[in-house]
Amino acid sequence: MAEQKRDYYEVLGVSKDADDAALKKAYRMLAKKYHPDANPGDKQAEAAFKEVNEAYSVLSDPKKRAQYDQFGHAAFDPRMGGGSGGGFYEGNAADFGDIFGDMFGGDIFGSFFGGGRGAQRQAANAPMRGANVRATVRLTFEEAIFGCKKKITIDYKEECETCKGSGAKPGTSPETCPTCKGQGKIVKMSQTMFGTVQNVQTCPTCHGSGKVVKEKCTSCNGTGYKRIRKSFEVSIPAGIDNGLSVRMPHGGEPGVNGGERGDLLVECIVSPHPIFKRQDTNIFSTVPISFATAALGGPIRIKTVDGEVEYTVKAGTQTDTRVRLSGKGVPSLRNPKIRGDHYVTLVVEVPTKLNAKQREALKNFDEAMQGDGKKKGLFS
Structure with missing residues (x-):
């Protein structure tokens, strides 16, 4: 009886509504964790690596993902009229190599899918x-x-x-190795219950070079x-x-x-940068603004990787409002002319120390807004 396949979302450790960025992030982490270079000779890691690749090959393709969400693994079972499990093992390995930008040295998929140096x-x-x-x-x-x-x-x-x-x-x-006669290997024949078995070993004298x-x-x-x-x-x-x-x-x-x-x-x-945080091709930062600017609106200066830019805050802006600076993010590795965005979270600063004049101004403001600031005990 064939072993039951695990759910592809479970394999990648993501929810069913995960977006492309979440899928790619999970795939990168797991592929790096189970890659054969990091786990030489580990058959369980090899199996996990193949399972992760198969899951991502399906879920990263919108059409295949839709089929999988509707029919599950049966969508790609030839016995059920479906196609191959995502097509990844039919020649799409190069597409997945682009995701890593040579993270593992370029031979990530060769030894598994017939295209690498270990294929023969x-x-x-x-x-x-x-x-x-x-x-x-x-x-x-x-x-x-x-x-x-x-x-x-x-x-x-x-x-x-x-x-x-x-x-x-x-x-x-x-000179030609006298042990292996220049072959670099030694072939030994032995008889077993299954018949004659040929055992090929690297020559111990020349270590496979055929020369001494x-x-x-x-x-x-x-x-x-x-x-x-x-x-x-x-x-x-x-x-x-x-x-x-x-x-x-x-x-x-x-x-x-x-x-x-x-x-x-x-x-x-x-x-790391003291101000900016990066996620894929997007940049994130936080900018403080005064209470007056948040209430009245007005221009502020925002630091970006391209230098400072001016942005006009809308009147009535609340704290934690996020604004987008289009095209101020990170260039795409595939196409440097395409850049992500810079997202800025505006945080309204509340003054911690007020002089008498400032306190009086705020009292007057509160009374103008509500008419009963003193009765509510907002100020002592």
Whole structure:
């Protein structure tokens, strides 16, 4: 009997009326939590990662979400006349990669959906791509909003100049491994109750390279590589958010057996701002206004990431009134010409210390508004 699928809303931990922003936020958090890079060898995390992706693939699509809300999982059950469970496993993995902006280094979906480097087992001594290198850079709030260039310096694995990466002493060359005859692997056959079983292992002598170095290069001790300090200038795109990474293609470690370099992934850590708070592409702040301005209306100055702007408060404005400054938010990562909004909460300030003249003015005001301020005991 097939295992009962969990409700997609329950999988993402959101309510049935959750909007796109809430869905995306929940998906980001769970995908990062259960991603295979963070849980190597954990089958439960792998299953949870797939479940989260499947849920989001349906609920993030308005048409599929409507079908799911009406028919549940049966909407995508081929036996019930439905389609695939959201289409995510049929080639939409790239769309979900855009949500993270390389948060996990770009291979988030490859090992699961056939598009990544792990999709097929390569020969042990075939060219292999180098490992990705990760670094971090700290940004101010404004740098993340508008983009900038940052210089980083990291410990970097580089090919040895003396042996050109071969690991062999100049004038000599690596030789074919005598153990595996250059195959980089050893095949052992064994008989079991199920028949002959073939067991393939990486060669312990050459560690899969198919070559051995008889005379080692003295500069790198036969490794073929050296550790150096290297500086990079990173272009930070406008609208980058805290925790997202910028990819620098071929800025990672050298490949093996002629494989291409990996990438450099620079994670952005955005410092908090004393006034502004960010949510996706929108900015939020609070601005105090005087009682007189709230009552009578009038112009005020509001700080934004673009500088101060003038806003006219309406007469009779109540405290906690929220106003919107259109287009004063964060640029979209996909289209920097599109910006979010800046929402400002107006808070009416009540004076805590009054002199005699001010108190008298307020008494007169109260009497003018109600005519019985003294009788009510509003002022002593």
